[in-house]
Amino acid sequence: MSRVHGGRLFEEREKQGSLFLDFSASINPWGPPSVLRKNWSKMWQWVSTYPPLDIELFQNWIAQIYGFSGETILPCNGATQGIYLLGRILEGKRVTIIEPCFTEYSLAFRLGGKEIEHFFYLGDEETEESLKLLFTTHPDILIMGNPTNPLGNPYPEGFLKAVWEYVLEKGIFLVVDEVFQEFMNEETSFSGKIADYRRLFVVRSLTKYFSIPGLRGGFLLTHPSNVYSLKEHIEPWSVNAVLASALKILSESDLSAFRETTIKNLKKEKEYLEEHWKAFSDVVLLYPSRVNFYMFRVLDSKADLYSFFYQRGMLIRSLSDFWGLDRNFYRISLRTHSENRRFLGALEEFVDDLRNSW
Template identity: 30%
Template sequence: MNWPTHGSNPHYLYKAAGIRQPAQIYDFSANINPLGPPKSLREDWDDFFQEIIYYPDPKATSLRTRLAEQEGLHKDQVIIGNGGAEIISLIGKWLTGKRVMIIEPSFSEYEQTCRVNECSISYFFIDHNGKIDVPHLSEALTDQDALFLCNPNNPTGIYFEKQVIEQILTICSEKKCYLIVDEAFYDFVDAYQSLVPLLNQFPNLILIRSMTKMYAIPGVRLGYMMADAEIVQSLQNQQSHWSVNGIALKAGERCLDEKHYVEQTRLFVRKERERLFRNFRKHRFDFLPSAVNFYLLRDPSMEDQSTFFQFLLKEGIVPRHTYNFPGIEGKWLRFAIRSEKENDILLEVMEKWRAIHQSSL
């Protein structure tokens, strides 16, 4: 079946599944901040509107400078993109024809953009507990030019601690391999340890970040990358002129001031995640120990979750399928943490499923 390759836009999912879309649906497939955008964006929107009559700064100098100052870098080590997706696409072009390894399961865009650019692709799979076997990875990395690692991992939600990343980074450095770490969900992690200080020590390290997830602005499209200045310049040489619009640039700067909003988000997500996991445990669902605003879940009584998946869709619950995640194809479903009300509705539907399908575990 030709499943959609990403979350959101549920009508495509219902069409692919051959299921009539209910009048009321709850979308758990897109991992966006359940609190919605910061209030300041709405309050300042009229000011942002003024930007549409001007061409945006093609070098995004103001936002780059703010980010560089925040992270203790030079602005030449930062590039702004039209969402993390543009950054990944630029990296794919930069790696044209190279040998690339992807730690799976992971975000599908890495493989897609690398295949478009005729890279040779191989996989390294995390174990069933969501851990990376670093010694085995070291053996597998022979003759690789670049390694993609999503941290926190999408779709598992598991966060790899800085010590593990440093081990992998050291191995990559010894093997003359770039380590590309996608940190799209880093700001949801309570105990996050920054990798930014490692950039000046390891010129083979590349960090990708998104601003659309934490700040709930996927329609604006905004992301950035931090790396060695030469790498940044190489990507800028490939980037389309004015690829990031003026409203996005202004919104990005405003979001950098929202420290309290980020803390509120982490607190809310943590409380809801713990509440959900207690209920899942009670009703005998398996889940992985996510550190962020989404998680993998399954009914352990069945290997393939397609029956469970179709039941949820008919009930108006839209999870993210996992058929295009190598290593877990269809064996789990991914759910975003939504509002308290939406999460309550999800739990009600889960209880309804369990009443029909009693687990023998």
């Protein structure tokens, strides 16, 4: 099976012999934190060592980094391992995924023997009608992004509140993908609800915000009783020793400057991109986003934007594999200012060529 994901730099380097400017993977361009760069030799020394089997070490480190209770944390080999674990373990047959959503959820729960129902919702104004249709799917398990990938915008407050009340009333499982919540300062996180509802599972990533996808780190947040049972179903040594060392270093460090820099630069680059995008809005529709990436749609169905950027040494993410979207939808991540300027310059060239062909 061939998966479609962003961040395929290894494959492209082997194929083309050169590195691309990667807008396809939504990674913090202002990371990793400098403390990891400075202590790389300390991290490297653990390459020849087995990682800890005791998850309490990981729980303590992650708890110190985020402020969550350690007993609510199940460390995983990236958020993806947590997703596939839930796909295997959660009881019930009917799964409703609020789409568009990270594509691995559908595959993970289908491999777990579940029946998948897709519900498409972009957070438009028809919230009440959308809720009525959503609830008629009668799921045993409901999956949603917060904010959703690839849209990047949290659902309306009323929608989130109604979903939560429905889940409590029906007693169903709720899986919430929050791998980009750090970029929103945890504003809409469900993490504060896990002590009150044992059927809530929050999926988190260590790799997006801290810009360490190569080290594969993530975790599930859930009720301590769930952590106790789930850890028996996860493979030993799932989290590698280099990441273990990185987590220890991060847990002992003052990360306030890194967080402030990330939020400050994110705000600045979002304002820059959104302001310049206005000149292209008649050709390329940009969707609102609160985080470090944007979804957009090319309004001319014949245009091949992916190939256009590829030929100019830039990778963007086609969203044609997402349920409910087609080949006219794309996602880009924010990068440094000079890189964003280069992207906008290429986009202007694309739009000019398209307008001239009309």
